[in-house]
Amino acid sequence: xxxxxxxxxxxxxxxxxxxxxxxxxxxxxxxxxxxxxxxxxxxxxxxxxxxxxxxxxxxxxxxxxxxxxxxxxxxxxxxxxxxxxxxxxxxxxxxxxxxxxxxxxxxxxxxxxxxxxxxxxxxxxxxxxxxxxxxxxxxxxxxxxxxxxxxxxxxxxxxxxxxxxxxxxxxxxxxxxxxxxxxxxxxxxxxxxxxxxxxxxxxxxxxxxxxxxxxxxxxxxxxxxxxxxxxxxxxxxxxxxxxxxxxxxxxxxxxxxxxxxxxxxxxxxxxxxxxxxxxxxxxxxxxxxxxxxxxxxxxxxxxxxxxxxxxxxxxxxxxxxxxxxxxxxxxxxxxxxxxxxxxxxxxxxxxxxxxxxxxxxxxxxxxxxxxxxxxxxxxxxxxxxxxxxxxxxxxxxxx
Numbered sequence: 001x002x003x004x005x006x007x008x009x010x011x012x013x014x015x016x017x018x019x020x021x022x023x024x025x026x027x028x029x030x031x032x033x034x035x036x037x038x039x040x041x042x043x044x045x046x047x048x049x050x051x052x053x054x055x056x057x058x059x060x061x062x063x064x065x066x067x068x069x070x071x072x073x074x075x076x077x078x079x080x081x082x083x084x085x086x087x088x089x090x091x092x093x094x095x096x097x098x099x100x101x102x103x104x105x106x107x108x109x110x111x112x113x114x115x116x117x118x119x120x121x122x123x124x125x126x127x128x129x130x131x132x133x134x135x136x137x138x139x140x141x142x143x144x145x146x147x148x149x150x151x152x153x154x155x156x157x158x159x160x161x162x163x164x165x166x167x168x169x170x171x172x173x174x175x176x177x178x179x180x181x182x183x184x185x186x187x188x189x190x191x192x193x194x195x196x197x198x199x200x201x202x203x204x205x206x207x208x209x210x211x212x213x214x215x216x217x218x219x220x221x222x223x224x225x226x227x228x229x230x231x232x233x234x235x236x237x238x239x240x241x242x243x244x245x246x247x248x249x250x251x252x253x254x255x256x257x258x259x260x261x262x263x264x265x266x267x268x269x270x271x272x273x274x275x276x277x278x279x280x281x282x283x284x285x286x287x288x289x290x291x292x293x294x295x296x297x298x299x300x301x302x303x304x305x306x307x308x309x310x311x312x313x314x315x316x317x318x319x320x321x322x323x324x325x326x327x328x329x330x331x332x333x334x335x336x337x338x339x340x341x342x343x344x345x346x347x348x349x350x351x352x353x354x355x356x357x358x359x360x361x362x363x364x365x366x367x368x369x370x371x372x373x374x375x376x377x378x379x380x381x382x383x384x385x386x387x388x389x390x391x392x393x394x395x396x397x398x399x
Contacts (some may be wrong), residue, residue, distance in 0.1 A: 001072075002031050028080070029104075035073065042066055043119060046126040055129045063127040070120040077113035081106040081166050110170035139201040142182045146210050149178035153218060176218065179211045179234070197242045205245070208238025219268075225275055228268040236261040254295040255313070262291035282399040285332045292317060293340040300344060304351050314344045329397040 046056035058066075084106045125132055132138065152175030160168035186203045194202045200210070212235030219227035239260055243253070250257045265288035273281055296317055300310045318341035325333025353362030380387055 032076075035069075039066070039069065039073070039119070043123060043126070046123065050126050050129075052129065056126045058127045063123075066123055066127075067120060070116050070123060073116045074113045074120070077109040077116065078167070081109035081113070082164070084109070106166045107170050110167055111174070114170065114174055142185050142203075142207055143200045143210075145178055145182050145185075146207065146214065149175045149214055151175075152178065153214070157221065179214060182207055182211065193245065197245060205238045205242040208234050208241060211235075212238060219272075225272050228272055232261060232264045232268055235264060253299065255299050258291045258295035262288040262295075265291070278399065282332060285330065286336070289321065289332065289336045293321075293336055297340055297343060301347060304347060305355070311344055311348060315341065318344070331394065331397045331399055 046058060049056045051057075137144065152171045156168045156172030156175060158168075159165075159171065186207065194204050197204065198206045200206050212231045215227050215231035215234060218224065219231055240250075240257060243249075243256055248256055265284060269276070269281055269284040269288065276284070293314075296310075296314045300314045303310050318337045321333045321337030322341070325331065325337060349362060349365050352358045
């Protein structure tokens with residue numbers, strides 16, 4: 001209470017001409033440290049005497065008082081942070097910023113408020129553990145953390161638009177790291193698998209998709225390449241977990257595992273192309289296209305003759321890749337699309353001729369290929385300048 005009085009109350013109690021205001025600013029740090037030490041002592045005592053069923057032997061009044069002190073500490077840290085950054089709450093506050101001891105940045109107090117809020121939750125758990133065994137928090141705690149991440153990012157954007165950067169930056173950074181708790185909880189803390197893969201309770205793949213949406217929104221709002229990468233990573237992990245639990249292993253169906261992340265990587269490269277240089281854009285494109293074509297080709301070559309849709313899927317992907325490359329004027333799409341299209345055609349001809357005994361198809365294709373090459377040279381000789389000009393324009397496309 002003395003810390004709160006030193007922070008905001010002295011200007012309202014004493015006139016401006018007294019020295020109490022300066023004295024309050026000087027002793028605010030010392031009283032804040034004493035308050036924090038006392039709270040930590042209380043929490044350590046609660047943890048030392050904690051029982052999993054009954055909790056710590058603390059009376060109801062003491063539980064409420066400690067909770068109120070922690071809540072007041074949160075408010076105090078936020079008020080001091082705003083005042084030290086030059087924000088005022090009334091005319092009596094004046095325009096003089098509050099100087100913090102030991103050169104503590106105002107954003108550090110916002111992080112301290114977040115820590116006190118976490119300690120408030122810990123205090124409630126240590127004193128009243130039965131509240132956490134009602135089923136709601138136990139089943140949906142990871143979803144609650146993700147809701148907190150969305151709320152923190154939203155509040156950070158809200159405060160930033162109103163010029164309160166001292167609140168916006170810590171909230172935004174904390175929100176960005178909250179999904180890490182969900183990742184650790186998914187693999188280490190809570191590994192119970194719900195029956196419905198799209199359920200938001202327990203360790204569900206839907207939580208990874210929720211993280212992908214969260215980082216995708218951050219990437220769209222902040223135009224950050226790192227956020228785009230995290231969105232692709234978390235979405236891919238969610239897809240892989242769902243496929244693994246559904247019995248679709250990577251060895252049996254590599255297309256299902258690699259094509260969606262590859263497509264997402266291509267979309268992210270296209271959206272963030274303004275923040276990447278030529279080499280980075282080309283590297284991402286070739287990586288994503290290789291993931292798509294190699295996984296599809298691997299599954300096609302392993303199941304040639306056993307499935308009719310596998311070669312059709314690969315042919316469709318190659319044709320779409322070439323068309324996209326022509327539309328966007330990107331050579332990488334055309335190169336890889338044509339290369340893997342030739343692979344699938346050659347493999348199908350080889351399978352029909354040498355494994356099915358239809359050699360007439362092989363010789364027909366050879367004759368057609370020879371005739372096509374002769375016709376190509378004839379067209380090139382006749383329209384050499386036009387073809388050379390077209391090749392020159394093709395070389396100027398993006399790599």
